[in-house]
Amino acid sequence: MTASQQTGRLPTHEVVYRRIREMVLFGELAPGQPVTIQGLAGDLGAGMTPVREAIRRLTAEGALEFQGNRRVCVPVLTLSQLDELAFARQSIEPRLAYLAAQRATPGDIAHLEAVDAELNRAIERGDVRGYLQHNHRFHEDLYALAQARILASLAGMLLLRVGPSLRVVCGRFGTYGLPDRHRDALDAMRAGDADGVARAIGADLQQGIDQIRQSLLAG
Template identity: 60%
Template sequence: MSDQHAKLPDHQRVYRQLREMILFGELAPGQPVTIQGLVSTLDVGMTPVREAIRRLTSEGALAFKGNRRVSVPQPDLEQWKDIAFARLAVEPELARKATKRLGPDDLDRLSGYDDQLNAAIDKGDVRGYLEHNYRFHAYLYELADSEVLSSIANMLWLRAGPSLRVVLGRYGTANLPDKHAEAMEAMRAGDGEAVAAAIHGDIEQGIAQVRETLLSA
């Protein structure tokens, strides 16, 4: 558990822990998990686990399966097309908006996330790649200061992240989508359109990899 999580109330801490388990592939699409199992894994009472599950179910990140079981939804090809359409519409716009608000400290932080991502790729560290890729995008979108679009993007990442983990489990970290260097160069130049284009390309490559996996399943 991180120090940041440790300082939170139980219901917030459990929500964030479970959310990261989904985002970073510790819970795979279609994998059933019992509420009691999560209580044991997270070492907390049943009430905060139930609250976290309720919140994540409302966000589309979990689905009830009966008998106190939940699982990460497993999108089919048509659902993935919808996720892809929404991501490509929302996330480049957030990146464009964020570019206007970037300061030197923000650029340093984004560059740090990208360095950690590249190190994870070099080491074949799937969990590290998923985490630092998410941190990069999430921080950039936060800077856009767009509550509506950011909430949509967060929901889409919860639906898309586990499927990318499946791809990485099959193919490893070689040839992963990464247009962050292009995005960083455009950010430093203050070119919002170029940042949006780089983020669009980054997302599009990841979407294509998942689509190919779904088609071959």
């Protein structure tokens, strides 16, 4: 097919995995929504086998959840699970930010600033999807600088778990009027203050967690 040129040499199950991952991260799949193998296979124009494999991966990462029987859905966060996520993220992500700050070159910082600028533009535009995408990109690219694959993969899984709920939050309240912790992180980065970067990232993700908590409490 023509689309296979764009995907280069990536196997179908990998492409499907990334696609579904995006759907979870950026709110195309809402929390609680059931996911069927044949449905996805139809939508994505793939066979059932690659879709099955992608779903297994995403289930292992916590992006999807077995429903006891043999059904799969996007997990709905409870308050206590949100506490677990808050703890895990606060443990892992500031550390990654610290390591990243130590290794960042001026070019790396400029790149992150560009991503952050696009993020802010998306906010002003009221583009929720763009906001989520660039926010995720910012954290992902930052953590990649840390050159700590295991910790980064853990952080990726944690982001996957908060993704759907973040989407819901953004639909309700905006993200206006909140302090810009990314800006703080970038400033500290330019100043060579790795601890400051870690603190800023910790504050940033705490903001997101708190917003989700508000949303859960509101019902």
